[in-house]
Amino acid sequence: VWSDVTDLTFKASKTSEVDIDIRFELREHGDDGPFDGPGGVVAHAFLPFCGGDAHFDKSETWTIDSDKGNNTIRIKVVLVLYHCLYSSCIFNSLQSLYGEKTVGDKTHSASTPKIRSKPTESDSILCRDGSIDAIFTADINKIYVFKGVNFWVLSNEGIEKGYPKSISKEFPGLLPKIDAAYARSNGKTYFFKESMFWRFTGHTKDVSYPKEISKGFSGIPNNIDAAFVWSGNGKIYFFKGENYYKLDPIKRPYISTEYPKSITTWEGVPFYIDDAFQYSDGLTYFFKNGYYWRFNDQNFQVDVADPPYPREAGPRWFGCPAEDSHTITKSTTPFTINLLIIDLATSEKIILLTTNIPTKILATLVLLL
Numbered sequence: 282v283w284s285d286v287t288d289l290t291f292k293a294s295k296t297s298e299v300d301i302d303i304r305f306e307l308r309e310h311g312d313d314g315p316f317d318g319p320g321g322v323v324a325h326a327f328l329p330f331c332g333g334d335a336h337f338d339k340s341e342t343w344t345i346d347s348d349k350g351n352n353t354i355r356i357k358v359v360l361v362l363y364h365c366l367y368s369s370c371i372f373n374s375l376q377s378l379y380g381e382k383t384v385g386d387k388t389h390s391a392s393t394p395k396i397r398s399k400p401t402e403s404d405s406i407l408c409r410d411g412s413i414d415a416i417f418t419a420d421i422n423k424i425y426v427f428k429g430v431n432f433w434v435l436s437n438e439g440i441e442k443g444y445p446k447s448i449s450k451e452f453p454g455l456l457p458k459i460d461a462a463y464a465r466s467n468g469k470t471y472f473f474k475e476s477m478f479w480r481f482t483g484h485t486k487d488v489s490y491p492k493e494i495s496k497g498f499s500g501i502p503n504n505i506d507a508a509f510v511w512s513g514n515g516k517i518y519f520f521k522g523e524n525y526y527k528l529d530p531i532k533r534p535y536i537s538t539e540y541p542k543s544i545t546t547w548e549g550v551p552f553y554i555d556d557a558f559q560y561s562d563g564l565t566y567f568f569k570n571g572y573y574w575r576f577n578d579q580n581f582q583v584d585v586a587d588p589p590y591p592r593e594a595g596p597r598w599f600g601c602p603a604e605d606s607h608t609i610t611k612s613t614t615p616f617t618i619n620l621l622i623i624d625l626a627t628s629e630k631i632i633l634l635t636t637n638i639p640t641k642i643l644a645t646l647v648l649l650l
Contacts, residue, residue: 305339316340322531406445407433408601411571411594415462415556417509419470422561426598430457433599440600454486455479461508461556463517476503500536501526507556512563513578520544523552549583549590550574568594 309315316322316338326335337343407413407428415427424435431445432452448457456474464470469487472479477491478498494501498519507520517528524541544552550567551574557567565576567583572591575584583590595601 302334303337304334305337305343307339317531406431407599408595411599411601413555413568413594414459415472416558416566416568417462417464417470417556418558418560419464419468424558424560424598425462425464427459427462435598452481452484452486454490455481461505461519463508463510463558465510471508473505473508498528498535500534500540501528507554507567509557509565510559511565511578512559513565513581518557520554520557547576548581550576551591571595573597 307316308318316336318338318340319342322338323341324335324337407426413426413428416424418424422436423441426433426435427448430448432448433444433446434441448455448459452472455472459472459474462470462472468482470481472481473494476494478494479491480487494503494505501519502521505519505521507518509518510516511518517530519526519528521541523544525544525547526536526540526542528535529537544550551569553569555568555570557565559565564578567574567576569591571594573594574590575586576582577584593601593603596603
C-alpha cells in the first residue's frame with residue numbers, strides 16, 4: 282500500500298536498526314496501550330512520527346491465507362493508518378508525509394480536496410457569518426455542519442441540494458444550537474449541549490438519551506467548545522476555553538488525572554474554538570469565528586503555508602465568493618494572542634486577555650509594551 286502511492290521502498294531486516302518494528306506482545310508491553318487477551322483489541326499501530334510500529338496481541342490466533350483466526354494479511358491496513366475511515370484518507374495522509382509516487386514525469390496522486398460549489402440563497406447564512414456550532418464527517422466522506430437550528434451536508438462536489446435542513450425535523454429529539462459533535466466509524470454520532478449529550482445512529486436517537494455528560498463522559502466539563510477523534514492516535518479530544526482533555530476508550534479511567542492541559546500544546550491552534558474534525562485527507566481542521574486552521578499531525582503544529590493560516594472558511598468549505606467575504610492578507614491576518622500583565626513590584630497578575638488581533642496592531646502593541 283505505501284509503495285503504491287509514494288516513492289518508499291521496503292525490505293525486511295532482522296537487526297534492531299529498523300524504521301518499522303512489527304512485534305507480537307502480551308498485555309502490558311511498554312507503549313501505554315496494553316492488550317486485553319483473546320478477543321477485544323487484536324492489534325494497534327502508530328503514525329510514522331510516533332515510531333511507525335505495529336503491535337499484535339500474541340494471545341490471539343494468527344494465521345496466513347486462512348479463513349480461521351486473525352489473518353495477518355490485514356496488517357497492511359493496520360500499518361498504513363488505522364485511524365483513517367476512508368481510503369482517500371489513507372493515501373492523502375501517506376503522501377502528506379512522504380510525497381507522491383513518481384512515475385516518469387508524472388506523479389500518482391490521491392483525491393484532492395475540492396473547493397465547494399457556490400451556495401444557494403438559502404446557504405448565504407454561512408457566508409454572512411462563517412462561525413459554526415459543530416462539524417464532523419459521517420456517511421462515507423460527507424461533512425455535516427451544524428449552526429443554530431439548521432444543518433448542512435457537504436460532499437466532495439459541494440453543498441448538497443436541499444440544504445439547510447431543520448435539526449429538530451431531521452434529528453428528532455436533538456436540541457438546536459449544539460456545542461459540539463463527533464462521529465465514530467461504527468456509525469454512532471455524539472452531540473453535546475451544555476450539560477447533556479445525545480447518541481444517534483444515523484438520524485435516529487438511541488434509547489435512553491440524552492444523558493448527563495458527567496455520567497457518560499466523567500472528567501469532561503459541561504459546555505465544551507469542540508469534540509473530535511484525532512487522526513494522530515485515534516483518541517477523542519475535547520476542547521473548552523484554553524484547555525483540552527483526552528479520552529482513551531480502552532483505559533480506566535477514560536480521562537487521565539493529568540488533564541486538563543493547555544491548548545498551547547497544539548501549536549498555533551487558538552483558544553475558544555468553534556469545533557474541529559478530521560477530513561478525508563487525514564488531517565485535522567480547527568474552526569473559529571469564520572476562519573479555519575489546518576493542523577500538521579507530523580510536526581504537531583498548524584501548517585505553514587502561503588497564504589498562511591487561518592484562512593476564511595466560507596470560500597474553502599461553503600462555496601462563498603471570496604469577494605463578498607472579509608479577505609485576509611498577510612499583513613492583516615488575525616492571530617490569537619494571550620496577554621498576561623504582571624505588576625513587577627508585587628508579582629500580582631493584573632489582567633489575562635485572549636483575543637484575535639491583526640498583525641500590524643500586534644506589532645505596535647509589542648513596541649508599546
